[in-house]
Amino acid sequence: MSKLRALIVDDEPLALRLLRAKLNKIAEVEIVGECKNGREAIAATLDLAPDLIFLDIQMPGLNGFDVVKGIQSDILPLIVFTTAYEQYALDAFDVQAVDYILKPIDDERVSRAVQRARQRLNVTDQSVNKRPILGAIDAINHKDSVVNEVMASPSLHQLSSVVERKVVIKDRDEITILKQSEIEWVDAAGDYVCLHAQGETHIKRSTLKELLDELDGSIFKRVHRSTIVNLNFIEKVIPHTKGEFFLQLSEFEKIKVSRNYKDAIKHFLLGK
Numbered sequence: 539m540s541k542l543r544a545l546i547v548d549d550e551p552l553a554l555r556l557l558r559a560k561l562n563k564i565a566e567v568e569i570v571g572e573c574k575n576g577r578e579a580i581a582a583t584l585d586l587a588p589d590l591i592f593l594d595i596q597m598p599g600l601n602g603f604d605v606v607k608g609i610q611s612d613i614l615p616l617i618v619f620t621t622a623y624e625q626y627a628l629d630a631f632d633v634q635a636v637d638y639i640l641k642p643i644d645d646e647r648v649s650r651a652v653q654r655a656r657q658r659l660n661v662t663d664q665s666v667n668k669r670p671i672l673g674a675i676d677a678i679n680h681k682d683s684v685v686n687e688v689m690a691s692p693s694l695h696q697l698s699s700v701v702e703r704k705v706v707i708k709d710r711d712e713i714t715i716l717k718q719s720e721i722e723w724v725d726a727a728g729d730y731v732c733l734h735a736q737g738e739t740h741i742k743r744s745t746l747k748e749l750l751d752e753l754d755g756s757i758f759k760r761v762h763r764s765t766i767v768n769l770n771f772i773e774k775v776i777p778h779t780k781g782e783f784f785l786q787l788s789e790f791e792k793i794k795v796s797r798n799y800k801d802a803i804k805h806f807l808l809g810k
Contacts, residue, residue, distance in 0.1 A: 541568040542655060545588040547579040547605070548620065549597040553641065557592055557620070560648045567652055576600025580608045588615050590636070590655045595621040616658060618651045637739070653790040658737055703754055705733065707742045714740060718754055722771045722787055726764040734791070759802040761785065761795040769806050 544567050548554045554572055561567050570586050573579040576597055583591065595602035602619055622641040636658060637651035705721065707714040720735045726746040733740045742749070750758065750766060761767050767785060774786035783800070785793045795803055 541566055542590050542652065542659075543568050543570045543586070543588045544590045544592060545569075545571045545573065545579070545582055545586060545615070546592045547573040547576075547597075547602075548592075548594040549574050550594075553594070553620075553643075557643060557648070560643060560645055561592070561652075563645065564649060564652055566656065576602070576605045576608070579605045583609050583613065583615065587613060589659065590616045590618065590652075592618045592620055592639075592651075595619050596623060616655045618655065650790070654737070657788075657790055705742070705749075705752065707733075707740055709741075716740060718758075719768075719770070721753075721758075722768055723791065723793055724749060724758075724766040759799075759806070761793060761799045761803060763796065763798070765793055767793055772806075775803070775807065 544561060546554060546557050546561065546569060548557065551574070554574065558569060558572065561569055567590075570588055571582045573582050576599055579591070579593065580600075582588075591605075593602045593605060600608065602621070606614070606617060617635045618637045618639060619635050620639045620641060620643060636655045637647075639647045639651060703718045705716045705718060707716065716733060716735055722734050724731050724733050724746070726732075727741070729743060729745070730741050731744050731746055731749050733742060744752075746760070746764065746766060750760060753766070757769050758766050759769060767787070771787045772785050773788065776784040776786060776792075778784055778794070780797065782797055783795050783803075785795060785803070787793060
């Protein structure tokens with residue numbers, strides 16, 4: 539298997555060294571360049587053609603989103619955004635980034651981002667990977683006629699009740715409607731939840747309990763205080779210590795089931 543050629547970009551030397559150290563632990567990654575600002579990142583991308591960029595969002599001059607806009611769409615690598623500011627998460631996923639890592643960066647999140655990048659490269663045609671996303675960035679603040687019509691409706695709650703077995707995600711002037719059947723698992727992130735579906739992560743302002751009330755209870759079960767899983771995506775059940783176990787959802791997604799929530803999975807396995 540060929541290595542993923544990665545470019546890392548951060549204006550803070552300490553953050554750059556930390557990310558480099560963590561990526562050096564991953565055998566399938568080769569760091570081909572390091573940049574300390576947006577202009578260097580654009581030039582290095584044109585020169586080195588990396589597969590993947592770990593890109594800080596908040597930088598002086600050109601920020602991370604400016605860098606994406608400044609790179610030709612036909613040579614745009616996969617993007618993993620890194621930042622210390624949680625409020626950028628929605629915009630990061632709006633431009634279809636592979637992942638979003640909140641600082642301080644840990645080994646697990648870096649490893650997961652690499653595996654997601656590998657997975658996307660394996661299942662997606664290169665011409666699709668390098669599709670133009672300038673329009674996606676501009677769309678963060680763009681109002682189209684469909685969104686305007688929906689926003690003019692009495693309430694988002696009414697929209698949710700009409701569209702069965704779907705989840706409505708509102709991000710400022712845009713609305714994403716996810717089919718519940720496509721949601722693989724959900725994890726909590728403060729006042730937000732991250733819904734993982736078809737290789738993408740969507741962020742919705744909600745508590746896990748509120749979302750669980752909205753989901754189809756016959757297929758979605760809480761397996762941890764911060765995690766919900768779609769039973770239809772379970773491929774393997776792997777025993778762990780002290781009555782806990784893991785659920786293998788795909789090659790790269792493994793979900794821990796805590797003792798407090800194991801009964802829901804046991805009932806599923808027994809067909810009850």
